[in-house]
Amino acid sequence: MKMSEFKNVVALRGNHEQMMLAFYRERSFNSTVWLPNGGNRTDSEMAAWCKSDPSFLEKALRFIEERPLYHQMFIDGKEYIFVHAGLEPGVPLEDQSPDSLLWIREEFYNNYYGDAEVICGHTPTPYLGRITGLEKRDIYAPIRLPNRITLIDTGSFLPDGRISCMNILTGEVWQSDH
Numbered sequence: 260m261k262m263s264e265f266k267n268v269v270a271l272r273g274n275h276e277q278m279m280l281a282f283y284r285e286r287s288f289n290s291t292v293w294l295p296n297g298g299n300r301t302d303s304e305m306a307a308w309c310k311s312d313p314s315f316l317e318k319a320l321r322f323i324e325e326r327p328l329y330h331q332m333f334i335d336g337k338e339y340i341f342v343h344a345g346l347e348p349g350v351p352l353e354d355q356s357p358d359s360l361l362w363i364r365e366e367f368y369n370n371y372y373g374d375a376e377v378i379c380g381h382t383p384t385p386y387l388g389r390i391t392g393l394e395k396r397d398i399y400a401p402i403r404l405p406n407r408i409t410l411i412d413t414g415s416f417l418p419d420g421r422i423s424c425m426n427i428l429t430g431e432v433w434q435s436d437h
Contacts, residue, residue: 272326273343380412
């Protein structure tokens, strides 16, 4: 939440945040999916934060609800779209469904051929070989697919995974240690 206050930082909503909202706001089916996928730890941390600030949970949920599902920008006439999961091929950006922006995988990776460069996460790069058939030497590095997709989820939750960030203009990558 604090990082998003900095200039040029845009915090997007992803599928885990969406599951978290379902857990706290709706107590819906997604709540049972969220807990074993990082939710147990987050729920414990939220409880600890709420002891020192009882309004923290509501502030955090409101922050997540206000996060955009994508961010579009133009640099030197080139369009870039940042999104958690991807785009439904052939659908205009403004008509994309929240489900596609938060959850899409194979249909996007294998069928997107738009003009914009799309930068996304959602599927850890070590899993992409079996999804796209792409052979890869360093499975914990961002991948640029030929159809203008850059994938930057480098499996931070996996045993050798990393948190990565990338300069989309130069291709320079910074990664955490294991």
